[in-house]
Amino acid sequence: MEQVMDKPQGQSHSNFQGDDLPTKNGNLDLNIDLLIVGGGMSGMYAMWKFRQLGLNVKLYEAGSYFGGAWHWNRYPGARVDSESPYYGLSIPDVYRTWSYTERFPDHHELRKYFAHVDATLNLAKDASFNIRVTGARFNEEEAKWTVQTNIGSVTTCKYLILAVGSTSKIHIPDFKNITTYRGEIFHSARYPSYLDVRGKKVACIGSGATGVQVVQALAREDCQLHAYIRTPNIALPMRQRQMSKDEEDQGRCFYDSWFRAAKQSPFGFPYNLASGCI
Numbered sequence: 001m002e003q004v005m006d007k008p009q010g011q012s013h014s015n016f017q018g019d020d021l022p023t024k025n026g027n028l029d030l031n032i033d034l035l036i037v038g039g040g041m042s043g044m045y046a047m048w049k050f051r052q053l054g055l056n057v058k059l060y061e062a063g064s065y066f067g068g069a070w071h072w073n074r075y076p077g078a079r080v081d082s083e084s085p086y087y088g089l090s091i092p093d094v095y096r097t098w099s100y101t102e103r104f105p106d107h108h109e110l111r112k113y114f115a116h117v118d119a120t121l122n123l124a125k126d127a128s129f130n131i132r133v134t135g136a137r138f139n140e141e142e143a144k145w146t147v148q149t150n151i152g153s154v155t156t157c158k159y160l161i162l163a164v165g166s167t168s169k170i171h172i173p174d175f176k177n178i179t180t181y182r183g184e185i186f187h188s189a190r191y192p193s194y195l196d197v198r199g200k201k202v203a204c205i206g207s208g209a210t211g212v213q214v215v216q217a218l219a220r221e222d223c224q225l226h227a228y229i230r231t232p233n234i235a236l237p238m239r240q241r242q243m244s245k246d247e248e249d250q251g252r253c254f255y256d257s258w259f260r261a262a263k264q265s266p267f268g269f270p271y272n273l274a275s276g277c278i
């Protein structure tokens, strides 16, 4: 589950394929209460929440495991800019038994976090991976959804939750002559684990949050790096630091009130605006 993109054998050098390699999922023609599409943070939380109501819940995910944005985004420098512990679920069983090692954890640690969520809440038993939902139709007479997938299965459910994220679809600009470009082209959300940029000429197009992160990380490598910036961005020093378990254990006593305060704040963080701390 750790490697999304190992070096493809005998395939083209472009890295635009969408999903992980499909695997056999057995017969998935199902009739259930609730189908959740997407196994990121939202889908995992919904699965836990609706199970508690006694619903028969299933989750389909296009990738090969949970994690959503963090399953796909493995480019150098990929990490949150929401500090610990706020980038996490406000579920006591989950946060009581988890400690991040950095103030702003990276994608490696975030994938471990999602594996921890899965293990703690026992989610995978009701999830199917490497399945992409391709269509859904609501049958008014039966008051049920009929959901199609890329493996040809049909799922019928009373409730359908689309937890597909706002950033899970990749965008490749239609650059002129892109198909005849002789170098290798990679999208940051499909960054291959085997890629070694040492000694190479590297061009990074885009200076959003991803561009800012990937350029900082690649600049440390022994490569010739050019950043192409259409619109300049503003980035502040993030003051990254290691977190000790002791420090997190002390903070953990306050997590429930922090999460409560975060819920009431306009930003989802428990900062006190009057203190000028943001």
Ligand SMILES: Cc1cc2nc3c(=O)[nH]c(=O)nc-3n(C[C@H](O)[C@H](O)[C@H](O)COP(=O)(O)OP(=O)(O)OC[C@H]3O[C@@H](n4cnc5c(N)ncnc54)[C@H](O)[C@@H]3O)c2cc1C
Binding pocket: 037, 038, 039, 040, 041, 042, 043, 060, 061, 062, 063, 067, 068, 069, 070, 071, 073, 078, 079, 080, 081, 082, 087, 131, 132, 133, 134, 163, 164, 165, 166, 167, 168, 210
């Ligand atoms: C690099 C990066 C860094 C970020 N950093 C932060 C941060 O610091 N703080 C913050 O608050 N937010 C951050 N975000 C925003 C991030 O999207 C959210 O924090 C969060 O991950 C969203 O979770 P989600 O479950 O809603 O969606 P996602 O995590 O995007 O999960 C959606 C899932 O749905 C699956 N899916 C989509 N369509 C289908 C389909 N048809 N069939 C089956 N499965 C499907 C996708 O494969 C994906 O796994 C970041 C995003 C990125 C990309």
Ligand SMILES: NC(=O)c1ccc[n+]([C@@H]2O[C@H](COP(=O)([O-])OP(=O)(O)OC[C@H]3O[C@@H](n4cnc5c(N)ncnc54)[C@H](OP(=O)(O)O)[C@@H]3O)[C@@H](O)[C@H]2O)c1
Binding pocket: 079, 080, 081, 082, 167, 173, 174, 188, 205, 206, 207, 208, 209, 210, 211, 213, 230, 231
């Ligand atoms: N919180 C974090 O730490 C973090 C880290 C990474 C990503 N994210 C989130 O993930 C999402 C995606 O971020 P992203 O940075 O990957 O994408 P993005 O925010 O959409 O930025 C895309 C960048 O590519 C540029 N671009 C697009 N098309 C171009 C073209 N044809 N020619 C030249 N430049 C082009 C854009 O320039 P223009 O601005 O000129 O269009 C922009 O700089 C965002 O929601 C972001 O907040 C968050």
